[in-house]
Amino acid sequence: MREALPAHKPWFAASIWEWIFTTDHKKIGIMYGVTSTLFFIVGGLMALGMRLELFNPGAQYVKPETYNWFLTVHGTVILLWWAIGIWASFANFLIPLMIGARDVAFPRLNALGYWMFFAASVIALLTFIPGNQIMTMWTGYPPLASTEGIGFAGQTALFVFIWHLTGFASIAGAVNFITTVIMMRQPGIGFFNLNLFIHGIMAANVIQLLGVPSVAGAVTMLFLDTYLKTSFFDPSRGGDPVLYQNLFWFYSHPAVYVMVLPGFGIISEVVSAFARKPIFGYRSMAIAIWAIALVGFMVWTHHMFVSGIPDWVKILMSYTTLLIAVPTGIKIFNWVATLYRAAILYKTPMLYALGAIFMFLIGGLTGIPLGIPAFDVAVHDSYFVVGHFHYVLGMAVTLAAFAGFFYWWPKVTGKMYSEGLGKVSFWLVMLGSNVLYFAQLIVGIWGMPRRYYDYPPIESWIELHHLQTYGAFVLAFGILLALVSLIKGAISGEKAPDNPWMSNSLEWRLPSPPPPHNFDEPPKVEEDYCPHGYCKF
Ligand code: HEM
Numbered sequence: 001m002r003e004a005l006p007a008h009k010p011w012f013a014a015s016i017w018e019w020i021f022t023t024d025h026k027k028i029g030i031m032y033g034v035t036s037t038l039f040f041i042v043g044g045l046m047a048l049g050m051r052l053e054l055f056n057p058g059a060q061y062v063k064p065e066t067y068n069w070f071l072t073v074h075g076t077v078i079l080l081w082w083a084i085g086i087w088a089s090f091a092n093f094l095i096p097l098m099i100g101a102r103d104v105a106f107p108r109l110n111a112l113g114y115w116m117f118f119a120a121s122v123i124a125l126l127t128f129i130p131g132n133q134i135m136t137m138w139t140g141y142p143p144l145a146s147t148e149g150i151g152f153a154g155q156t157a158l159f160v161f162i163w164h165l166t167g168f169a170s171i172a173g174a175v176n177f178i179t180t181v182i183m184m185r186q187p188g189i190g191f192f193n194l195n196l197f198i199h200g201i202m203a204a205n206v207i208q209l210l211g212v213p214s215v216a217g218a219v220t221m222l223f224l225d226t227y228l229k230t231s232f233f234d235p236s237r238g239g240d241p242v243l244y245q246n247l248f249w250f251y252s253h254p255a256v257y258v259m260v261l262p263g264f265g266i267i268s269e270v271v272s273a274f275a276r277k278p279i280f281g282y283r284s285m286a287i288a289i290w291a292i293a294l295v296g297f298m299v300w301t302h303h304m305f306v307s308g309i310p311d312w313v314k315i316l317m318s319y320t321t322l323l324i325a326v327p328t329g330i331k332i333f334n335w336v337a338t339l340y341r342a343a344i345l346y347k348t349p350m351l352y353a354l355g356a357i358f359m360f361l362i363g364g365l366t367g368i369p370l371g372i373p374a375f376d377v378a379v380h381d382s383y384f385v386v387g388h389f390h391y392v393l394g395m396a397v398t399l400a401a402f403a404g405f406f407y408w409w410p411k412v413t414g415k416m417y418s419e420g421l422g423k424v425s426f427w428l429v430m431l432g433s434n435v436l437y438f439a440q441l442i443v444g445i446w447g448m449p450r451r452y453y454d455y456p457p458i459e460s461w462i463e464l465h466h467l468q469t470y471g472a473f474v475l476a477f478g479i480l481l482a483l484v485s486l487i488k489g490a491i492s493g494e495k496a497p498d499n500p501w502m503s504n505s506l507e508w509r510l511p512s513p514p515p516p517h518n519f520d521e522p523p524k525v526e527e528d529y530c531p532h533g534y535c536k537f
């Protein structure tokens with residue numbers, strides 16, 4: 001039947017007005033992807049600036065204030081734009097296709113969400129204007145962020161507006177995606193034959209709905225304390241700075257799962273496609289995602305072990321933190337079991353997915369000692385923590401996102417990426433990031449504090465800082481090559497078949513790229529449909 005219909009314009013052949021006023025989930029997905037990736041590059045360049053500064057002790061290239069601004073913007077944009085924002089791109093493009101729908105439930109709310117995200121992006125760029133630099137660190141702790149005068153951290157208002165706008169975008173997205181998946185599935189797609197990517201996105205969005213209000217409240221109070229001189233967090237006037245930390249981490253710990261659960265979903269999609277096997281233990285994979293989201297709300301004070309909290313709370317949250325290892329372990333076990341005796345195709349998406357599993361394993365293993373107060377007091381606010389969260393976030397999340405880019409690139413652009421460049425990029429990224437982040441773990445154990453502009457000329461520290469800086473540049477070069485592989489593919493790559501990876505999932509039953517209205521007719525979903533082969537335990 002498809003031949004009989006008029007040829008459709010591919011999504012990229014649209015005027016600027018069509019892009020601005022679009023409510024098409026695919027275009028909005030692309031807009032999120034472009035915005036997030038641009039900010040990933042901005043954040044990455046700032047990181048390279050910091051690495052150059054720390055290459056040797058003493059002042060090198062940037063002023064201390066500039067360093068603090070780099071660090072704040074790097075942390076904020078990598079977390080909010082990249083590690084959270086990039087999933088809005090994948091979710092927008094893929095969810096309706098995966099459940100056989102023509103669009104999302106609330107297309108206009110969806111567009112509004114993107115434009116809120118865009119407004120936040122403008123504010124982030126405003127911090128580039130001299131005098132506007134934010135230096136609150138991504139956490140915005142009072143009193144640093146709320147006290148004007150000596151040591152005032154900079155433009156707290158901009159920091160607060162960034163959180164409000166990205167938070168609003170997240171809530172709009174969450175309402176939209178959750179409703180879409182619940183209401184718009186093709187008959188035959190139930191909870192236990194959804195794509196694991198959708199489980200990841202759904203769990204992440206439930207976290208957003210429950211958590212964002214807490215951090216939004218925290219930064220609103222921070223704003224009032226700073227500019228209207230209220231005293232929520234000022235102990236000299238009856239306030240409590242630890243209240244800020246509680247409200248902030250009540251969201252910001254679960255937020256790490258907002259960043260990683262969709263990545264887990266992508267890893268499952270890719271591993272099952274390239275192992276050419278059904279995912280092992282589908283149901284336990286889905287349940288593990290939801291279990292991680294649930295327990296993730298009960299561990300937040302592990303960020304506050306040195307903030308003066310009662311011992312019983314420390315013990316309780318140490319216990320729950322370690323509990324997270326159980327569902328996470330289930331996931332890793334199932335991925336490995338899927339690979340066991342499989343005829344694996346080592347294409348670029350698969351390499352990135354396997355790399356993400358490896359990096360997450362190291363990151364998760366370094367998280368376990370951090371969850372034990374007796375160990376954490378020694379390394380809290382050291383480079384060990386920096387190494388830990390770069391393994392899980394910087395790399396597991398980033399590698400999963402790139403696995404997704406390579407995997408769905410043929411569907412999105414209708415062209416294949418460049419395989420050779422993709423593979424080289426993977427090995428450079430792995431080499432660079434492991435040198436960089438492993439050196440961070442070690443220099444942290446040896447006492448290097450985080451967030452410092454300078455350090456004493458200790459021989460062993462200098463060597464490790466050299467290694468980090470070399471690693472950072474190799475990593476950056478690898479990322480550059482990955483982007484070149486994708487963009488070169490989109491421009492001059494081979495034409496992509498509709499289903500290059502022989503996946504069973506619905507999005508691959510559409511032409512590449514999909515037509516504007518997705519499905520000409522609602523797709524027929526077989527009785528035993530499973531996006532990953534079969535959906536049993
Ligand atoms: C899901 C992937 C994970 C991500 C994205 C992540 C991210 C982060 C981030 C960003 C921080 C630093 C926050 C800051 O102070 O600025 C952090 C610290 C911490 N993480 Fe993770 N983490 C993950 C997994 C884990 C796991 C599995 C555990 C424990 C089993 C863990 C335990 C901790 C602890 C205890 C800290 C606080 C360390 C300190 O500040 O002294 N994390 N993590």
Ligand SMILES: [Cu+2]
Pocket residue numbers: 252253256299300302303
């Ligand atoms: Cu945490």
